[in-house]
Amino acid sequence: xxxxxxxxxxxxxxxxxxxxxxxxxxxxxxxxxxxxxxxxxxxxxxxxxxxxxxxxxxxxxxxxxxxxxxxxxxxxxxxxxxxxxxxxxxxxxxxxxxxxxxxxxxxxxxxxxxxxxxxxxxxxxxxxxxxxxxxxxxxxxxxxxxxxxxxxxxxxxxxxxxxxxxxxxxxxxxxxxxxxxxxxxxxxxxxxxxxxxxxxxxxxxxxxxxxxxxxxxxxxxxxxxxxxxxxxxx
Amino acid sequence: xxxxxxxxxxxxxxxxxxxxxxxxxxxxxxxxxxxxxxxxxxxxxxxxxxxxxxxxxxxxxxxxxxxxxxxxxxxxxxxxxxxxxxxxxxxxxxxxxxxxxxxxxxxxxxxxxxxxxxxxxxxxxxxxxxxxxxxxxxxxxxxxxxxxxxxxxxxxxxxxxxxxxxxxxxxxxxxxxxxxxxxxxxxxxxxxxxxxxxxxxxxxxxxxxxxxxxxxxxxxxxxxx
Numbered sequence: 001x002x003x004x005x006x007x008x009x010x011x012x013x014x015x016x017x018x019x020x021x022x023x024x025x026x027x028x029x030x031x032x033x034x035x036x037x038x039x040x041x042x043x044x045x046x047x048x049x050x051x052x053x054x055x056x057x058x059x060x061x062x063x064x065x066x067x068x069x070x071x072x073x074x075x076x077x078x079x080x081x082x083x084x085x086x087x088x089x090x091x092x093x094x095x096x097x098x099x100x101x102x103x104x105x106x107x108x109x110x111x112x113x114x115x116x117x118x119x120x121x122x123x124x125x126x127x128x129x130x131x132x133x134x135x136x137x138x139x140x141x142x143x144x145x146x147x148x149x150x151x152x153x154x155x156x157x158x159x160x161x162x163x164x165x166x167x168x169x170x171x172x173x174x175x176x177x178x179x180x181x182x183x184x185x186x187x188x189x190x191x192x193x194x195x196x197x198x199x200x201x202x203x204x205x206x207x208x209x210x211x212x213x214x215x216x217x218x219x220x221x222x223x224x225x226x227x228x229x230x231x232x233x234x
Numbered sequence: 235x236x237x238x239x240x241x242x243x244x245x246x247x248x249x250x251x252x253x254x255x256x257x258x259x260x261x262x263x264x265x266x267x268x269x270x271x272x273x274x275x276x277x278x279x280x281x282x283x284x285x286x287x288x289x290x291x292x293x294x295x296x297x298x299x300x301x302x303x304x305x306x307x308x309x310x311x312x313x314x315x316x317x318x319x320x321x322x323x324x325x326x327x328x329x330x331x332x333x334x335x336x337x338x339x340x341x342x343x344x345x346x347x348x349x350x351x352x353x354x355x356x357x358x359x360x361x362x363x364x365x366x367x368x369x370x371x372x373x374x375x376x377x378x379x380x381x382x383x384x385x386x387x388x389x390x391x392x393x394x395x396x397x398x399x400x401x402x403x404x405x406x407x408x409x410x411x412x413x414x415x416x417x418x419x420x421x422x423x424x425x426x427x428x429x430x431x432x433x434x435x436x437x438x439x440x441x442x443x444x445x446x447x448x449x450x451x452x453x454x455x456x457x458x459x
Contacts, residue, residue, distance in 0.1 A: 054334060054367065066323050073329045080322040094310040095296055101303045106284060140284060 007064040009034035012048050014041065016220045018112075018169035019071040020059040021210050025165050026078040028206035030086035072104055075165055087159040096148070097162075100155065103144050104166035111137040112170055118177055119225070134185060141167065142191040149193075153200050160204055168201040175214045176221055237294030239264035242278050244271055245435050246443050248340075248392035249301040250289040255388050256305050258429040260312040302332060305385060317385045331371055331378065332389040339364045340392055347404040348451070354406070361408050369417045376423060387424055393417065394425045395437050403444045 009027070011034050013020030027034050039045055039058055051060045051067035061068045061077065068077050079089035090097050114133035121127035148155045148163060155163035178185055186195050202211055212220075239257065241264050243250030257264050269278055269288050281290045281297035290297050291304045293311070298304050309317050318325050342364060346357030368390070372378055378386035397409050411418040424430055 063323075068323065068326045068330075070330055070333055073326050073333065076329070077322055077326040080325065094307055095293075095298070097310065098298045098303050098307040101306060102298065102300055105300050105303065 008062075010037055010062040011035070012037050012039060012045070012051065012060040012062070013058045014039050015212055016217060017058060018173060021169040021207075022071040022165050023059050023061055023074040023078060024210040025160065025169070025206050026075045026089055028210070029089060029160060030078060030082040032078070032082055032085065071169075072108075072162075072166060075162060079162075087156075088161075089156070089165070090162045091156065099144070099148055100161060100163040100166075103141070103148075103155075103163050106137075107141075107166050107170070111141070115170065115174065115177060118181065119221075131181070131183060135190070138185060138191050138194060142194050145193045145197060149197075154197065160201065160206055164197075164201060168198075168207065171198055171202060172212050172214060172217050176217050179214065179218060180221075236263075238292075240267060240292040241265070242267050242269050242275075242281065242290040242292070243288045244269055246440060247288060248396050251391055251433050251435075252301045252388050253289045253291055253304050253308070254433040255383075255391060255430055256308045256317060258433060259317065259383060260308065260314045262308070262312050302336065302389070305388060309385070315382070317379065317383065317388060319380075319384070328379070328385045331368070331386045334364075335368070335386070335389045339368065339390075343392075343397070343408065344400075346408065347400045347406070348448075358406065358408060362413065365409055365414050365417060369414050372416055372420055374416075377420065383424070383427060383429070387420075391424070391430070393421050394430070395434050395440060397421075399437060399440045399444055402441060403448050 009032060011020070011023055011027070013024070013036065015038065024036075037045075037047070039048060044056055048058065048060060049056055051062060052058075052069045055069060057069070059069075059071055059074060061074045063077075063081070068074050075089060090100060111134070114130050114137060117130035118127055118134065121130055144163075145155060150157065152158050154160050155167070160168070174185055177183075186198055188195050201207055239262055241250070241253055241257070243253070243266060245268060254264075254266070267275075267277075269275060271288070274286060278288065278290065279286055281292060282288075282299040285299060287299065289301055289304060290299050291307065292298075293307075298307050305317070318328055339361075342357055343361045346354055346361050349357055371386075377383050378390065393409065401408055407413075409417070425434065
């Protein structure tokens with residue numbers, strides 16, 4: 001499927017991956033069509049190995065034959081190439097851009113590892129610590145939302161922006177973790193702004209079609225866990 | 235009137251050096267404030283409450299933390315001597331290699347310098363491979379940024395005096411003219427450029443600092459046995 005100017009856009013990815021969701025949302029925000037090439041779980045395609053020899057990971061965007069790797073780098077690329085289309089993903093002001101980038105790094109380096117740490121925890125103590133870190137992070141992100149949104153519906157203001165994409169892609173996995181643990185992480189009383197934001201994000205046209213259903217993700221996660229247990233038992 | 239620029243840093247940190255190099259390259263005057271990380275200033279804690287780390291750039295009273303975020307901010311705020319190319323694909327590649335340096339090259343090299351035995355050998359091998367990957371990317375260019383210093387060069391500044399000093403302290407060889415001749419040539423070119431050389435810490439002081447750190451670690455280990 002060709003984009004504006006006839007240059008082909010392909011995305012190598014997989015439906016459960018939050019990282020893959022990111023460029024998909026960005027392309028949707030820009031109204032750019034693309035061919036989605038689903039990787040088979042557990043098997044890396046020739047195209048993937050050729051396009052991302054350093055990390056051998058998804059997502060990879062291939063635009064006019066050239067590969068771009070790393071999800072948030074791809075999002076910035078999409079914002080720059082199709083600057084004239086759709087809505088801006090990064091804000092215009094350099095300081096606001098720095099805030100979006102800072103929190104996106106925090107989310108990837110600190111917050112999401114805490115979240116995935118809950119299911120990986122070997123002891124109750126480790127699990128409780130991970131849970132506390134997730135809550136502490138959400139509290140910081142609630143404050144960041146207040147600052148970045150400036151009273152509007154998204155971190156990006158009126159429309160979904162860089163930081164919305166960075167955090168929002170994890171909402172599916174957050175819901176899975178809530179179901180598994182019975183803990184309500186996005187709580188009206190603790191982080192009301194984020195609760196409202198989460199609903200708006202998932203309902204947005206750019207997100208709806210690419211956010212996996214929680215039940216489907218749960219099933220996938222159970223398969224993953226079983227495989228992991230089998231592998232470690234060997 | 236230009237808004238005040240301050241940099242909170244630590245002279246031993248390559249991450250802080252990155253910020254100073256970028257500001258110097260762009261001819262931006264700034265005030266440097268040295269932080270004692272064992273006794274962090276109230277200002278640092280106020281400006282970077284999330285991580286409580288250096289570097290922090292404060293521009294007109296507004297703080298920005300995380301060295302790569304700071305570099306992008308500097309690039310967007312002061313347009314002179316750009317450190318990123320105009321072409322979006324080349325920009326994406328520069329960001330990719332910068333991330334590779336931060337997530338793979340630096341941490342694995344750092345770990346290899348401070349570990350021992352089998353683990354150290356494994357990490358050393360991985361470090362050499364990472365450096366080879368970087369070297370292939372540099373290829374025949376003068377700098378990663380082409381003819382002038384760019385974002386990737388600045389991110390790779392740890393390959394200048396830090397690597398030299400740390401290898402000496404650890405007593406191992408990871409990076410040198412024989413193993414990575416192209417990268418080695420780059421490092422010398424980089425270190426001798428005007429904007430960079432004024433920002434690098436004095437080698438002998440850096441050596442003393444890391445020697446003391448290693449001795450401290452050995453003493454702690456001996457005390458634990």
